Amino acid sequence: MAAHGGSSAYARSVLRIIDARTGEPVDAAPARRGLTRIEAHTEGFDVTALRLLLTADLLVRALELGGTPVWALLDEERQQAELRAGAAALGIRPFEDGRDAASGLGEAQVLHVVREEGGRPDGVRVAVAPVHSEAPPEEADPAALRLALLSRRRSVPVPLDAAVLAEAHDTLVRWRRAVAAWARQPSRPIPDEVRAELRTAWEDDLDVPGVLGVLRWVETAPDLPDGARFETYAYADRLLGLDLTHDLGAPT
Template sequence: MLRLHDHRTGRAEEVARGPLRVHVAAGADRALIVADLLRRVAERTGRRPVVVTRAEGVEPSAYGFSDLNLPDFPVAPAPASDTAVFVGPAPGPGLSVVVPDAAPAGDDPLCLRLGVLRVRYREPADLAAAAERARDDLSRWRGLMAEWARSPGRPMDPTYAARGQDALADDLNSPAALATLDRLAEDPDVAPGAKLETFIHLDLLLGLDLVSQIGSA
């Protein structure tokens, strides 16, 4: 079940099942990253297809789409469908993911992406501070994954995988999903191989390229 905060009711509401249209109506880096997170989570909860479009002029401010692990969402008019979700700094005509605008920060696009995910999408964000913390987190997680990859393979841990997925499906609670990674990394009762597979599984939703140091010297 995917739930999103509905500004019209002030509550998190279940998103109707079935195909989903997501339209980034305004904003830049933060709105695009949140739209991509919504796409990934919606697809994982079984919705097909999930189509993301953007208004003319909505694009990353300092990087290319691929630098931020984003598809190049096509430019299109706002959809008229009742099932569409609008993303931007202001509410759209229906169900909206309202993302306060924030200035870009940092010289590493994936630090920016993680910085965005460190803050609930509906809250104001200091991306400079979040991106600075993200640099250390990315380095630590990638180093751990490279270390775990040298251990015997194990299936992913279903408990931690479910916690991360459930957090993201509950109004895109990315800070809680990231906290799940931290708890998993420190859990002595989970084998390294299982930690690796679970990190990979959740990173398919988060889009942080955490496997980048596996196999490096």
């Protein structure tokens, strides 16, 4: 695998995000590792709102992996119960109620996660493109839905239909079975170039499809020990939240 980022992933260990107001990248973490506040502005409940909350969840995970403390808030008055239930089903960690947090905690950076054509709060805006589906599919496996929503960069609309969900489900099943099989082999460290590829992807404006691409390469890469494949998938899943170790210990 060509390590596009190479060792620079270690030198630039700060998540940079495109500010929708200016089109320019900004550091999501303060220079001195102070608190970052993430506010999700959902504007009602639909699949795009869930994608927005998922983007906020990824920001939280990526910043915490880099050692930055994060305060995550949901700024929404409508359909909070539906939003929180839908988020929980997708494995999105809970948000505090933004209506009760106006005073702040002295945070050094504030990121507003908004719909692409939504409200325009002051501060850095992280815009999320729509999902082309009227409502969350009731029959969808939540983990497969999460993977389907992760499969495109957040600036690109997601067409969500039965075929997309089926592909995500099949990928998830294959990866979970592979991770369970690899776990039975001796552990091996993640190769430096693979770790660098992962970090370079997610620190570059949350390029989650880039992270998934690294996992696809690792899945079949020649001469890579199975123990290293396992550690790579477990490490990436700290960001992805797909429960890739779900089948560990299951009968073969």
